[in-house]
Amino acid sequence: MEKILDFFNEKDQFAKHCGIKVTEAAAGYAKGEMEIKPHHLNGAGTVHGGALFTLADFIFAVASNSHGQLSLAINANISFFKGQSEGVLTATAKELSINPKLGTYNIEIVNEAGSRIADFTGTVYRKSQAVLCSL
Amino acid sequence: MEKILDFFNEKDQFAKHCGIKVTEAAAGYAKGEMEIKPHHLNGAGTVHGGALFTLADFIFAVASNSHGQLSLAINANISFFKGQSEGVLTATAKELSINPKLGTYNIEIVNEAGSRIADFTGTVYRKSQAVLCSL
């Protein structure tokens, strides 16, 4: 698990570029965070939907790959609840369903006060290769 | 329209940070692009789902705000069709439906060969303020 954590924090260039870090991972589970910086903002001065999606999507990737089997996102759905301009956002993944070929995860993003900022549901296709070998 | 284009290319910090540019806009329509760079890649070496979503989401924002009425994303759904590691991606928005309070848009992302890379559908809530005043 430690290896998977390091792997994702090291190898995911776009997550690095966005200042996102995974902090916890276990089978079917992951948690991570992003501190809002000026470069995360949209024209309205709140955190960009793309930054929120990227935070959720990265934690989704860690949770879905946590079983060691390479898992690629098929699709995702995100709802945005309120604008946020500063502070640390936390994303937590929960496994809704898994079978040999498909897995579905819910990722919730909250602010430091614990208010829900966005809610994400995504599905992966699970390949037969192992994560660490194939990457 | 020129003003809305400049406004989005100038004021959206996260789109700038991701190297995304809007190139065309008209009422209910927008088009833009992102050249894939190493910082857009995920751990598997293909463009990150978060980067694809950000490209679509930004073009969605331009198209939905093109009528001059401030429009905020409520939610979005994205399907990923194939991994892409280099070249320029183009996103094109189409207005599916609009009424005084809500608008729904489809955004298609293709690579230079014209192959579909991702498909996005998003809905905005239209506020009563004007875009340029309120921002």
Next chain:
Amino acid sequence: MEKILDFFNEKDQFAKHCGIKVTEAAAGYAKGEMEIKPHHLNGAGTVHGGALFTLADFIFAVASNSHGQLSLAINANISFFKGQSEGVLTATAKELSINPKLGTYNIEIVNEAGSRIADFTGTVYRKSQAVLCSL
């Protein structure tokens, strides 16, 4: 609340046609069920995605209208986890977010053994009329 329950069980013709009943409701919450009958099945002999969606959508309508303000569905997303051919399915709604104009709800469908069969997330636009007056 009793009135809202009766209202939905009486007035929703399609829910009746599909054999769906709401059994509990409270502010931001609802629960209901559907017993699988032959007319709910698809060509593969399992409960049709449209029947699962209808069950979730109806419980979503009750939960979102439970505050007494008329609420109309804008969109919804559903994931299907496993085929089911018989027994009673139960759907439970949870309010993820609410503001004066919009509300988002998660609805989970489980079988009698408690296994997750489908997961639904939907968003409503909240009008200014009251539910019972306007309908």
Next chain:
Amino acid sequence: MEKILDFFNEKDQFAKHCGIKVTEAAAGYAKGEMEIKPHHLNGAGTVHGGALFTLADFIFAVASNSHGQLSLAINANISFFKGQSEGVLTATAKELSINPKLGTYNIEIVNEAGSRIADFTGTVYRKSQAVLCSL
């Protein structure tokens, strides 16, 4: 193709129960219709979201199974644009992407005047069995 059409019109019990018929099918394509009857209405007197979803979902099933390989829905997303109380609704499927394991389809529902009533995007998992053998 004729066999697939008959198969779906005959064997899908829930589509029959809802009065939905597929009228055209070709590789990656299908078209069908539903005449709005009182039993399709919700408490507000407009066609139920579940009936619209069922119409789209059935046409999605025909289009995705049209290649002869058994295809099961993984998930779907639907946006509702306007209430409709009478007339015939037509749903048309378009294939957005296909590979040996996954296929994604867009289904558009219009009324007799050609106005968009709803828009649906769904993804299937393609099994190795043939449709007609396995069903």
